[in-house]
Amino acid sequence: MEDLERFSAAIKTVERYEQYLYQRAMGLALIVNGLVGPSVFFMVLKADSFSALLDMTPTMFSIVSTTLLTGVGIFATIYLFASARVLFSKVSESENKHSLPFMLLIFCVWFFAFFLTRYVPEPFAGVGWSLAGGLASLVTYMIMSVSGHMKRPELLIIGFINVAACLPVFLYGDLLEVEVAVLAVYALSFVCGGAYSTINANRYLEAA
Amino acid sequence: MSDPLEALERGEIFSAQHRFTIMFLLYLHKKAGFTELQKLLGVTPGNLDHHLRKLAEAGYVKTRHVLDWRPLKVVEITSLGAKEFRDYATGMRELLKLIK
Numbered sequence: 001m002e003d004l005e006r007f008s009a010a011i012k013t014v015e016r017y018e019q020y021l022y023q024r025a026m027g028l029a030l031i032v033n034g035l036v037g038p039s040v041f042f043m044v045l046k047a048d049s050f051s052a053l054l055d056m057t058p059t060m061f062s063i064v065s066t067t068l069l070t071g072v073g074i075f076a077t078i079y080l081f082a083s084a085r086v087l088f089s090k091v092s093e094s095e096n097k098h099s100l101p102f103m104l105l106i107f108c109v110w111f112f113a114f115f116l117t118r119y120v121p122e123p124f125a126g127v128g129w130s131l132a133g134g135l136a137s138l139v140t141y142m143i144m145s146v147s148g149h150m151k152r153p154e155l156l157i158i159g160f161i162n163v164a165a166c167l168p169v170f171l172y173g174d175l176l177e178v179e180v181a182v183l184a185v186y187a188l189s190f191v192c193g194g195a196y197s198t199i200n201a202n203r204y205l206e207a208a
Numbered sequence: 209m210s211d212p213l214e215a216l217e218r219g220e221i222f223s224a225q226h227r228f229t230i231m232f233l234l235y236l237h238k239k240a241g242f243t244e245l246q247k248l249l250g251v252t253p254g255n256l257d258h259h260l261r262k263l264a265e266a267g268y269v270k271t272r273h274v275l276d277w278r279p280l281k282v283v284e285i286t287s288l289g290a291k292e293f294r295d296y297a298t299g300m301r302e303l304l305k306l307i308k
Binding site: 003006007009010011013014016017020021202205206 | 233236244300304
C-alpha cells in the first residue's frame with residue numbers, strides 16, 4: 001500500500017512537471033509568433049525600403065521574407081504540437097487517445113485560418129492576418145474548454161484584442177497606417193500572452 | 209529479465225519518496241533543472257542535494273552546469289540509472305501481480 005502511494009505521488013509530480021513544460025512551450029510559441037510574424041509582415045509591407053538597404057529587388061525581398069515567415073510559422077506550430085504530444089503521451093495513454101482528435105482539430109483551425117489570408121485583398125493583408133490569429137485563438141480557447149482540457153485565458157484575451165483591433169480599419173481611411181497599428185497590436189498581444197503563459201507555468205512547479 | 213526480488217533489493221535506494229519521484233521524472237524526461245526539481249518536490253536546496261548525492265554515488269544520476277540566460281544546474285539520468293529504475297519498477301509490478 002505504501003508503495004502504491006509512492007507511485008501515485010510520483011505520477012502526480014510528473015504530471016505537474018509536464019504541464020509546466022507544455023505551458024512554457026506554449027508561451028515560447030506565442031512569443032515567437034508575436035515577434036517574427038508581424039516583423040516579417042512589416043518588412044513585406046515596406047519591401048521597397050528594405051530591399052534598397054539589402055541591395056535586392058523588392059519582389060525578391062518579398063519572396064525571401066514570406067519564405068522566412070512560413071518557415072518560422074511551421075517551426076512554432078511543430079514545436080507547440082510536439083510539446084503537447086509529449087505531455088499527453090507520457091503519463092496516461094487513455095488521455096492521449098482522448099486528446100489527439102482535439103489537437104488535430106486545433107491544428108486544422110490554425111492552418112486554415114492563416115491559409116485563408118492568402119485570399120484577402122492585398123491592402124487588407126495585415127488586417128486579415130490579425131483577424132486570422134484572433135479568430136484562431138478564440139476557437140482554440142473554445143475547443144480546449146469544451147473538450148475538458150486546460151482553459152487558457154491568454155488565448156481568449158489575445159483573440160478578443162486582435163479581433164477588436166481589426167474593427168477600426170472599416171472606419172479609418174489610411175490603410176497603411178492602420179495595417180502597421182494592427183500588426184503592432186498583434187505583436188503586443190501575442191508577446192504579452194506568451195509572457196503570461198511562461199510566468200504562469202511556474203504555478204505548476206510549486207509543490208501542492 | 210532479472211529476478212524481481214533481486215531488482216527490488218538493488219533498488220532499495222528508491223524507497224525514499226523524493227528519490228523515487230526524481231528517478232521517475234528523469235526516467236521519463238532524461239534531465240531536469242535543479243531549481244525546477246526543488247520547486248516540484250517542495251524541498252530545500254540542501255535536502256535535494258542530499259538525495260541527488262545519494263543517487264549520484266550509486267551512479268544513477270549526474271549533474272552538470274550549463275550556461276543559459278543564467279547559470280543552470282541540470283540533473284541527468286545515467287544509462288545505469290535508467291536500467292536499474294526500469295528493473296525496480298518492473299519488479300514492483302511483478303510483485304503486485306503476485307499479491308493480486
